[in-house]
Amino acid sequence: MNILYQCNLVNVFTKMDGDDDWVVIEAPPKLLSTRIETNVENRYAKTLIVSKVENDKDKAQEVTFSIVTPDQAFISGFTLEIDGKKYVSKVQEKEEAKKTYDMEVSKGRGTAHVATSTRDSNRFTVSINIEPRSKAAFYLKYEELLARKDNKYEIILNMNPGQFVEDFQVEVNIKEARPIKFVKVPCLRSGNEAIQDNSNLDPEANVQMTSETDATVKFKPSVEKQKSLMKYLQGKTNGLSGQFVVQYDVIRDPQGGEVLIDESGYFVHFFAPELPPLNKQVIFVLDVSGSMHGRKIEQLKQAMDKILNELKPEDSFSIIEFNATVSVWDIALVEVTYQKSCESCYYSVDSQKPEEVNKTAPLSFKATPEMIDNAHRVITKLEASGGTDIHGSLEVGLEIINRTEADDTLQPIVIFLTDGEPTAGITNTTAILSKVCNEHKIFS
Secondary structure, rough: OOEEEEOOOOOOOOOOOOOOOEEEOOOOOEEEEEEEEEEEEEOOOEEEEEEEEEEOOOOOOOEEEEEEEEOEEEEEEEEEOOOEEEEOOOOOOOOHHHHHHHHHOOOOOOOOOOOOOOOOOOOOOOOEEOOOOEEEEEEEEEEOOOOEEEEEEEEEEEEEOOOOOEEEEEEEEOOOOOOOEEEEEEOOOOOOOOOOOOOOHOOOOEEOOOOOOOOEEEEEHHHHHHHHHHHHHHHOOOOOOOEEEEEEEEEEOOOOOOOEEEEOOEEEEEEEOOOOOEEEEEEEEEEEEHHHHOOOHHHHHHHHHHHHHOOOOOOOOEEEEEEEEEEEEEOOOOOEEEEEEEOOOOOOOOOOOOOOOOOOOOEEEEHHHHHHHHHHHHHHHOOOOOOOOHHHHHHHHHHHHOOOOOOOOOEEEEEEOOOOOOOOOOOOHHHHHHHHHHHHOOOO
């Protein structure tokens, strides 16, 4: 479940003549509190977000309240409170809501219609002007059935209040019919899940098991804690901006499933057989073109270091790097032993067309501890330069898979990491997709 909470409250700055310092000329309405409460019952989550603001100025100020909900979630309620008076919205289907709005307008009644575009259908946004010396509060409810992935259920709350908030609380209550196997809160994320966990981002949330089927998680960071977390999240906005994550799983029924029935007679059947994971043949195809220079290549290296550590000794893997030239590493030797050049590419004097090293690329290597150590050494040697031959790199990777002896115990997987468009070889992405899919059996 992935929810972005954002209350846009920003300072307006200017520079005085002859002064290099920025001066605040308009402070935003003060965010008094942010409360996020998620109640999970039998893997069905209901969330309430409450945000309260105050305009302590002598003129009206605008505040925007914005939520991005998960694909499978739906909004079940929204209430706006201004100076103690609540305005409760009615949640309807899109077409029905528009009809209701038009009917109320035709009767001369004051009304409002909040809608979303198809392109941005998961974002709920409402802006209001807060009168001088007034307060306002936003209440939003949404619901979602959680999905089990990687042997766990995961609730992800993306928070971005726009200010450091003195009263900032997140609470997740879990109530299950089956005994809870575990509940944990990993380090806060910046949004890039491939990056290694940073112990400095430990939210230090309070996790309590109130019974074998119930648990409560509370996160109440002080302003100092919020600033400390932001230091390591490397955020560019004011206030805490990151992902708060709760992970849990239940002890599964050994008979193969469970059926839960609610008060209205609806039921859900949970069925997740415990099967051993397949052994994998993983082909890593890594973009090292010039556009990957700087932070992108460092992120790629961090991601690869983490992924390599996830491989099992029964798995096998290959590492291919590409720019205008496709290079395959011999993991045992920690050197490139195969290169394939883009025939239509132009090479300058400083970047000459490489000579062929071997006629065939090395096959995949078993993910033994020694080979994993060598692979980490390979990753440190990656440097960004040149063009981007996407088609050529995919062809080499699929060729390695096709040359591998048939083995029903190995599931071939291509992990393709790139940042942009092809600039070498075949540069039409539709043509690349068509050619690769027509020549190989691809499942994605």
